[in-house]
Amino acid sequence: MPEAEWSVEDIGWEERMLDKVDILDGGEGVALTLAGGARHRFHAIWLRDNAWDDKTRAPGNGQRLITLGDIPRGTHVSAARAEGNRLHLTFQPEGRTIAYDADWLLRHSYDKVSARPAGWTAPEIETWDASLGTNIPVADFATVGRDRSALAGWLAGVRRYGFGKLVGGPAEAEALLKVAALFGYVRETNYGTYFEVRTEVNPTNLAYTGLGLQAHTDNPYRDPVPTLQILYCLENSAEGGENMVVDGFRAAERLRAENPRGFELLTRHCARFEYAGSEGVCLRSRRPMIELAPDGELICIRFNNRSAAAITDVPYEDMADYYAAYRRLGEIIDDEAMEVTFKLAPGESFIVDNTRVLHARKGYSGAGSRWLQGCYADKDGLLSTLAAIEAQSATTAREAAE
Amino acid sequence: MPEAEWSVEDIGWEERMLDKVDILDGGEGVALTLAGGARHRFHAIWLRDNAWDDKTRAPGNGQRLITLGDIPRGTHVSAARAEGNRLHLTFQPEGRTIAYDADWLLRHSYDKVSARPAGWTAPEIETWDASLGTNIPVADFATVGRDRSALAGWLAGVRRYGFGKLVGGPAEAEALLKVAALFGYVRETNYGTYFEVRTEVNPTNLAYTGLGLQAHTDNPYRDPVPTLQILYCLENSAEGGENMVVDGFRAAERLRAENPRGFELLTRHCARFEYAGSEGVCLRSRRPMIELAPDGELICIRFNNRSAAAITDVPYEDMADYYAAYRRLGEIIDDEAMEVTFKLAPGESFIVDNTRVLHARKGYSGAGSRWLQGCYADKDGLLSTLAAIEAQSATTAREAAE
Numbered sequence: 001m002p003e004a005e006w007s008v009e010d011i012g013w014e015e016r017m018l019d020k021v022d023i024l025d026g027g028e029g030v031a032l033t034l035a036g037g038a039r040h041r042f043h044a045i046w047l048r049d050n051a052w053d054d055k056t057r058a059p060g061n062g063q064r065l066i067t068l069g070d071i072p073r074g075t076h077v078s079a080a081r082a083e084g085n086r087l088h089l090t091f092q093p094e095g096r097t098i099a100y101d102a103d104w105l106l107r108h109s110y111d112k113v114s115a116r117p118a119g120w121t122a123p124e125i126e127t128w129d130a131s132l133g134t135n136i137p138v139a140d141f142a143t144v145g146r147d148r149s150a151l152a153g154w155l156a157g158v159r160r161y162g163f164g165k166l167v168g169g170p171a172e173a174e175a176l177l178k179v180a181a182l183f184g185y186v187r188e189t190n191y192g193t194y195f196e197v198r199t200e201v202n203p204t205n206l207a208y209t210g211l212g213l214q215a216h217t218d219n220p221y222r223d224p225v226p227t228l229q230i231l232y233c234l235e236n237s238a239e240g241g242e243n244m245v246v247d248g249f250r251a252a253e254r255l256r257a258e259n260p261r262g263f264e265l266l267t268r269h270c271a272r273f274e275y276a277g278s279e280g281v282c283l284r285s286r287r288p289m290i291e292l293a294p295d296g297e298l299i300c301i302r303f304n305n306r307s308a309a310a311i312t313d314v315p316y317e318d319m320a321d322y323y324a325a326y327r328r329l330g331e332i333i334d335d336e337a338m339e340v341t342f343k344l345a346p347g348e349s350f351i352v353d354n355t356r357v358l359h360a361r362k363g364y365s366g367a368g369s370r371w372l373q374g375c376y377a378d379k380d381g382l383l384s385t386l387a388a389i390e391a392q393s394a395t396t397a398r399e400a401a402e
Numbered sequence: 403m404p405e406a407e408w409s410v411e412d413i414g415w416e417e418r419m420l421d422k423v424d425i426l427d428g429g430e431g432v433a434l435t436l437a438g439g440a441r442h443r444f445h446a447i448w449l450r451d452n453a454w455d456d457k458t459r460a461p462g463n464g465q466r467l468i469t470l471g472d473i474p475r476g477t478h479v480s481a482a483r484a485e486g487n488r489l490h491l492t493f494q495p496e497g498r499t500i501a502y503d504a505d506w507l508l509r510h511s512y513d514k515v516s517a518r519p520a521g522w523t524a525p526e527i528e529t530w531d532a533s534l535g536t537n538i539p540v541a542d543f544a545t546v547g548r549d550r551s552a553l554a555g556w557l558a559g560v561r562r563y564g565f566g567k568l569v570g571g572p573a574e575a576e577a578l579l580k581v582a583a584l585f586g587y588v589r590e591t592n593y594g595t596y597f598e599v600r601t602e603v604n605p606t607n608l609a610y611t612g613l614g615l616q617a618h619t620d621n622p623y624r625d626p627v628p629t630l631q632i633l634y635c636l637e638n639s640a641e642g643g644e645n646m647v648v649d650g651f652r653a654a655e656r657l658r659a660e661n662p663r664g665f666e667l668l669t670r671h672c673a674r675f676e677y678a679g680s681e682g683v684c685l686r687s688r689r690p691m692i693e694l695a696p697d698g699e700l701i702c703i704r705f706n707n708r709s710a711a712a713i714t715d716v717p718y719e720d721m722a723d724y725y726a727a728y729r730r731l732g733e734i735i736d737d738e739a740m741e742v743t744f745k746l747a748p749g750e751s752f753i754v755d756n757t758r759v760l761h762a763r764k765g766y767s768g769a770g771s772r773w774l775q776g777c778y779a780d781k782d783g784l785l786s787t788l789a790a791i792e793a794q795s796a797t798t799a800r801e802a803a804e
Binding site: 041280310326 | 430443445447448451452460462463464465466467468469470471475510511512513514516587588589590591592604605606607608616624625626627629669670671672677678679680681682683684685686687688689690693694695696697699707708709710712713714715716717718721722725728729732733736780781782783785786787789790793
């Protein structure tokens, strides 16, 4: 998850020593002034709501014990005292004094100017194109299974690039489930816990043919989309069948640079997607091809020619420009300068952040065989596992330094 | 999924007979004029992209075989001919004539004026408050398991109200998995495939205590949130422990009516949520409490006092008003006029749309016991199953009429 741009790590230790604390506006807030001169204001209600005392937060699991309604209206600060990096604030009408960690407050400061362009990306993300080349996150299947630090390194690569490869795994059916179990949980769907990607006689999905597939995100007709996909190779002796990945966030950035209005049209209007290729299934969604958070963060790309349904939420006056932008986005995605290509060997697999990185495959045919297994999973588990390992490492490092 | 407001069903059969077709702007589009006088324009590129001939769409699974890049730039219509409700359009430079179903085109018309207020809801949704009373969607566990039509009726209720109850099921552990299997798939998380909701000695979550819980949506710290939750009762002889549900969409509508700026602040800025109550878990999200689609559709409510983290994405100047709106939203949610209350008996269960309907429970203690099992699932499966049954019923009805 994105962190605030401003961070206490950006400034020196002396500069962020707490110099003084002032009560503002009759107690409606306080201002912390640091030794370096920076000043950070906080509202009394925000401070009270974010208290970490054991009457506000459950000591064991950290969950908040009170609701906002339990905090009186008109809550204000009647006294404020700094003591090293501890801040003691007295709240009225409750008449309670609560201690705060000044570093925690500064890490959560919201008294800052933030003007970011629509389509900004989180700081832990780095967009890429073909020049990423072989710098992709690759790890050994067995190593990440036994070494938490190696696992964290690989997961951090997936978080950064939205993509990663595992090599040296067994060429065994269902091995992909072990990949998912490294960090989280499979998302079962109408395609099963996992699905077979190989040529079928009466395919319910064009993925189950030898056809080339344009770079796409999977299942945009599903809401929520599966946020991760794993593809695991069991056989790959056929001619062709290489995989390509493309960073959809970089593609959106290129479109924005070339054609700001086109970018805006693809973010402002919903597309529609549909899949009804097998019996008992009729999946439909209404979501934009380029999704932004309300403050403009780029959070999801949906692009899939096979399941794009009729677009009916774009006004007539904008449809021609919308289609021009849609066409251009596809051209950028198809541009070889955007793609990283590889051919999986049996026992190799890759994972994509399906909200960001598109994947494609070249057509295949002739002698030999191609058999992949695929499954979906969710990013919450991956990011949680990574954050927990990182937090544990930070604690261990701090304890070692003491 | 929302349908266009305009629908061919809104006007009589005679009025939607195709009267004539005109080529517009040198072939860049065509206009369909109906017998009733209504006129609908379509762009040539949109029409070509939405062709249903067997070179454009795979006959078996309906997936699109071509990409937008396969359709030449400058595509235009050189000839247009109506024949009953079939439309024959010739496209250049491809030189191909493709037939269209005029009814399909009219159902997908985008040549309409649409000015909806921020926070509009899809037509298949109906918001509610306590006056819904006992009119909630209730069905018998065994009946929906064997009767597709009864299942569709109950699922349609869940789609409309974001909530439904099942009664008469077995008081057996894991019976909740059978509820999920009626329409879709469990979403496994760090809480397991399902979880036990009963008093624990060292609870990792306040849900596992006897405390009352304010109405909330589950797991807002997860992205994507689980879009459905099932709670299944196995024992409930304790004093208290009633469940309440509140329509978060109605709460948002009330807030919008009372305080449009407050509503806007809660949609425009991201809140943050966090859960790190058990080892190896560190879940964080950055999403608004009231989420709108880019065109203003109300699509998700996230409200949970226990896991709300420090809000750092609201500018200092807006924070006081943001907190006032957050407080007011909580008051609306806590208002008894909003809630439907019930006490589950063993073998009874309920499902909520966790993107919309909040659930709460009253505190319990004393003699007796309370044991529920809960699990998460996703709405895509539910809506797909419902749409597939509805499509099958429509086909059967049409065949019977012929």
